[in-house]
Every structure is written in C-alpha cells, then in structure tokens.
Amino acid sequence: MTLLREAIGDSLRRARLAQHRTLREVSTSARVSLGYLSEVERGRKEASSELLAAICAALDVPLSRVLWDVSTLMAGADAPPVSEQVDVPERETVPAESAAGPAAEPAAEPPAEPDPAHASASMTRIVIPAPKSDMLVLVKSN
Template identity: 65%
Template sequence: MTLLREAIGDSLRRARLAQHRTLREVSTSARVSLGYLSEVERGRKEASSELLAAICEALDLPLSRVLWDVSTLMASADGSAPREPALTGPSAREEAEAAPAEPAEGPAAASASAASGTSGRIGIAEDTRIVIPAPRAEMLVLVKGM
C-alpha cells in the first residue's frame, strides 16, 4: 500500500529532478531546511499544505499538478484508474429526470436553447467530461470587501 506522503514525495522529487535542480536550490527557494525537504521527498515526513505550496512555488509547479500526479499514482497502486469521485445519493441524471424542467434565464441560456433546439436543456452525452482548467496565479484578482 502506498502512503500519501510517499506519493507526494515521489512526485516532488520527480519534478525537481526533471528540472535538474538540487535539493539545496529548492530548499533555499522554498525557505525550508534541506534536511526537511529531503525527508518530505523520501516520504518520511508529512508536508503541511503551506509547506507543500511553498515547495511547489519554488519548483514553479502548480499544486494541482502535483495532486493530480499523486492521485494517478495512488489509483494505479490500488489497481484502479483515476476517476471522478463517487456520488452519494441520487445521480445527477436521476435528479434531472425527477425535477421538472425549469426554463433557464439570461442570454446565455437563450443561445444555448436555440443552439440545442430545446427549452433550457443542452444535449450533452452522458459520458462527456467537461474540463475546467485551474486558474493561474497571474489570472487571479483579489477584491477587497467593503
């Protein structure tokens, strides 16, 4: 059985080695001790979310990429392919069939209805996956509340 900390360490080490960087370079950039980073990479220490984010930033690697890599590694170790989490309760399709069709509002819904020829429903195959990429840090905008 693969432990989560080992999978995270493997992913971080592969990323560092792919960049031809030393532990010292990454530890200095991430502001973590060289020994602790080594322990994290070897799966001996659990990295906090803050530490993991700092290491990923030092590697110029999105945290989401590391987590996806770890998810894939864990799934293959379990003998299963990575997939979407199981739903609890009725499936989305069952809920849609049970609920009365409500017309969508707004111009986007009107154009979707016109394009699909339906009233508020878009014809998408059940096995279709919609992928929304994670935002990049430079794309994020901080808004100060009043």
C-alpha cells in the first residue's frame, strides 16, 4: 500500500527533476528549508496544504496537477493485479419511465470514454442526470 505522503513526495520530485532543478533552488523559491523539502520528497513528512501550494508555485506546477498525478498513482497501486480481477456481470438497465416516473425524458448521451492510458480495467462509471429546474427547491436566507 502506498502512503499519501510518499505519493505526493514522488510527484513533487518528478516535477523538480523534469525541470532539472536542485532541491536548493526549489526550497529557496518556495521559502521552505532544504531539509524539510527533502523530507517531503522522500515521503517522510506530511506536507500541509500551504506548504504544497508554495512548493507547487515554486515549481510552476498547478497543485491540481500534482493531486491528479497522486490519485492516478494511488489508484494504480491499489488496483488488484489482472489475474485477481473478478468479472462483474453487466447491470440490467431500467427504462427511464419506471425509474423516474412517466414524465422522465430520455437520458442524455453518455460522456466520452476516458483516456485508456489512465483508465483502470475495473472502473465503474455512474452517470447521474442533472436535476430539472422544476425539481429545484430555492431556499431564501435571511
């Protein structure tokens, strides 16, 4: 099992090395001690959100990109090997009328398939239709 702090450290280190920058350069730019940045990159220290934001700014990498990279890494690490994956039978679809009543409109076209390079073989997608305006309840605050 991969720890979150290790995955974050790996992602930050890969970003730094891809830019051919040293720990000293990034630590100076992020205003973080060199030793602490090293500990974060090695997964020995938990980085606060403020510290992550400072390191990402120093690397000129959006924090969302680092978190996406980490989630992809962790999803791959936690997925069972192909030999252990279990075949899941297809679910039976329920007609729109019986699921949401006779006034339901036909379902919209499903979104495009995810990038196969990042998709997991055991991924399940659930599509929830957006609510209709007549179904919304507005609450007035004082």
